[in-house]
Amino acid sequence: MATLDDLRAVAAGLPGSEERATTGGAAWFVRSKLYAWECQPWPSTPEDVRPILASELVVGVKIGDPEDALALREMEPDVFLPSTSRWGEPKIAFRMAGIDADHFAELVTEAWRVQAPKYLRREYDASIGTSGPIRST
Numbered sequence: 001m002a003t004l005d006d007l008r009a010v011a012a013g014l015p016g017s018e019e020r021a022t023t024g025g026a027a028w029f030v031r032s033k034l035y036a037w038e039c040q041p042w043p044s045t046p047e048d049v050r051p052i053l054a055s056e057l058v059v060g061v062k063i064g065d066p067e068d069a070l071a072l073r074e075m076e077p078d079v080f081l082p083s084t085s086r087w088g089e090p091k092i093a094f095r096m097a098g099i100d101a102d103h104f105a106e107l108v109t110e111a112w113r114v115q116a117p118k119y120l121r122r123e124y125d126a127s128i129g130t131s132g133p134i135r136s137t
Contacts, residue, residue, distance in 0.1 A: 002096045002104045007036060007059060010108045015120045015127075017112060028108075033115035036061045036108055039093050049081055052095070060093040061111035068092070090114075 004026055011017040016030045025038030039060050041053040052058060058081065063069055069092040072080045079098040094107070113121055 002099055002101060004038065004057070004059075004096075006101070006104065007108060010105050011036070011112070014109065014112045014116075015123045016116060028112075030112055030116045030120065034062070035111040035115040046083065049083075049093075052081060057096040058093050059096055060091050061107050062114045063090045063092050063107075063111065064114050066090045 007026075007028070008019065011019065011028045014030065017035075018029050020027050020029060022037070024040040024042070027037040028035055037060050039053050039058040041050040045053060069080075069090060072092055072094075073082065076098075079094050081093045081095070092107070094104075096104075099107075113124075116124070
């Protein structure tokens with residue numbers, strides 16, 4: 001089971017990443033752009049999702065394409081939640097208790113990549129010896 005400390009460990013390896021305490025819990029930013037956050041049961045949260053957010057740790061991350069969110073929800077509906085807000089920007093929320101550690105790290109890193117400027121992505125890629133995100137086929 002992944003924890004917020006696991007998220008902190010992944011985020012610590014991402015250039016320019018910064019954790020901030022918000023009214024909704026912990027959140028991670030790169031150059032003042034939000035890329036990962038602890039989800040809370042706000043009044044605007046859909047009724048069917050609110051009890052889940054109130055009873056377990058759920059993290060949201062930015063994604064590059066709304067189609068990716070749909071695919072994740074279809075592949076693992078017990079892990080990836082339907083929309084947690086009415087805001088339409090591409091994002092996905094997942095249950096930390098159900099996510100595989102490698103998939104979790106990949107989602108956080110890709111969320112950072114969506115928000116990070118090019119120079120930080122290049123810095124990260126150089127540090128791990130790659131020229132871009134690693135995608136499985």
